[in-house]
């Protein structure tokens with residue numbers, strides 16, 4: 309179906325073209341953007357009449373922009389929202405989260421993932437990079453929800469080579485079963501969990517397998533000072549140099565996505581810039597677990613590609629990239645004591661074009677020939693009066709709940725706040741049932 313959007317304030321996020329069109333139109337044919345331009349002369353109505361377009365969206369009072377990309381999630385963990393708060397990462401994982409996850413079922417992950425997709429649709433996220441367990445279930449949820457998912461199986465090997473072989477086989481199956489499915493909306497990666505939970509040799513095997521399959525790798529890196537100290541004590545170097553020794557950061561064949569990167573030295577930052585690693589910055593999770601403040605402005609100054617992520621719902625506790633954008637900007641300012649650090653437009657670029665690069669290079673900007681993944685942000689609201697600068701509004705004043713319409717791969721997933729792809733009541737009911745039953749099972753085993 310062709311869709312014509314008219315009378316929108318368009319923020320294209322295209323660095324090579326016009327960045328803003330105050331009264332614009334955009335035409336979608338199949339799953340691609342076929343035209344985008346100025347509508348002040350009434351061009352859209354002429355196109356609609358000439359082409360006989362059946363679906364016209366009047367976007368008066370809305371910002372049209374690329375959908376947001378969440379580059380670090382554990383979607384099944386949406387069931388564990390609020391399960392364990394106010395703890396440091398090590399205790400949080402070892403005493404609460406891992407014991408609960410030991411009781412997870414495939415059904416839990418399906419409903420948790422679908423609930424996560426619903427929350428992302430309602431808050432403007434059109435694509436995400438996930439690392440978790442029972443990933444077939446997350447893939448099925450993505451298939452149903454209509455968004456884009458780059459899925460990896462989270463492999464924890466703890467230095468046990470035999471376990472490592474089994475873990476790799478699970479991730480390999482995920483890649484062979486799902487890569488490119490749902491018209492290319494589902495892609496895959498390999499997901500070695502972290503340098504302090506997986507051996508260097510295993511992480512190197514995961515990278516090799518990824519290169520062989522032609523897909524990327526997704527890993528947690530230098531999230532806490534405890535990780536940095538552990539690596540220094542055991543290997544006499546930090547996680548970044550430990551993995552550089554096996555050429556893990558080389559992106560000449562496949563993308564490398566590194567989540568958190570809080571405890572990066574200037575040398576680590578230089579290396580990531582040279583290698584082309586994408587960093588997923590997760591400021592809310594890093595604040596909640598008191599992991600620290602990632603040196604994001606330094607990374608951007610050095611030329612590192614930095615995207616945004618929420619992390620799982622047990623350490624955030626939601627999936628809103630609007631909250632993440634505002635927090636990212638404020639945290640850099642207070643962390644550097646420099647109010648000019650991480651300005652609004654740079655944050656919106658992180659949430660759109662930079663994140664999309666690692667998921668699907670044909671998304672993340674609105675331009676002719678690009679895939680039709682976009683959102684309409686309602687500005688006919690009290691929190692949007694007045695607007696002097698569109699990026700300032702999106703980062704400092706807007707909320708995920710202002711997203712009124714979402715289109716992914718040329719299909720409307722939400723229109724005028726109505727989600728069209730799933731029964732919301734059913735999803736919330738089933739997810740809550742799974743969550744409370746999971747918590748009960750975990751408690752019984754304590």
Ligand SMILES: CSC[C@H]1O[C@@H](n2cnc3c(O)ncnc32)[C@H](O)[C@@H]1O
Nearest residue numbers: 382405439440462463501528619620
């Ligand atoms: C192996 S799949 C993912 C694994 O990671 C756990 N997890 C969730 N959030 C974090 C985080 O911030 N740092 C490290 N590990 C995290 C999740 O519970 C799964 O066990």
Ligand SMILES: [Zn+2]
Nearest residue numbers: 528567619620
């Ligand atoms: Zn994580």
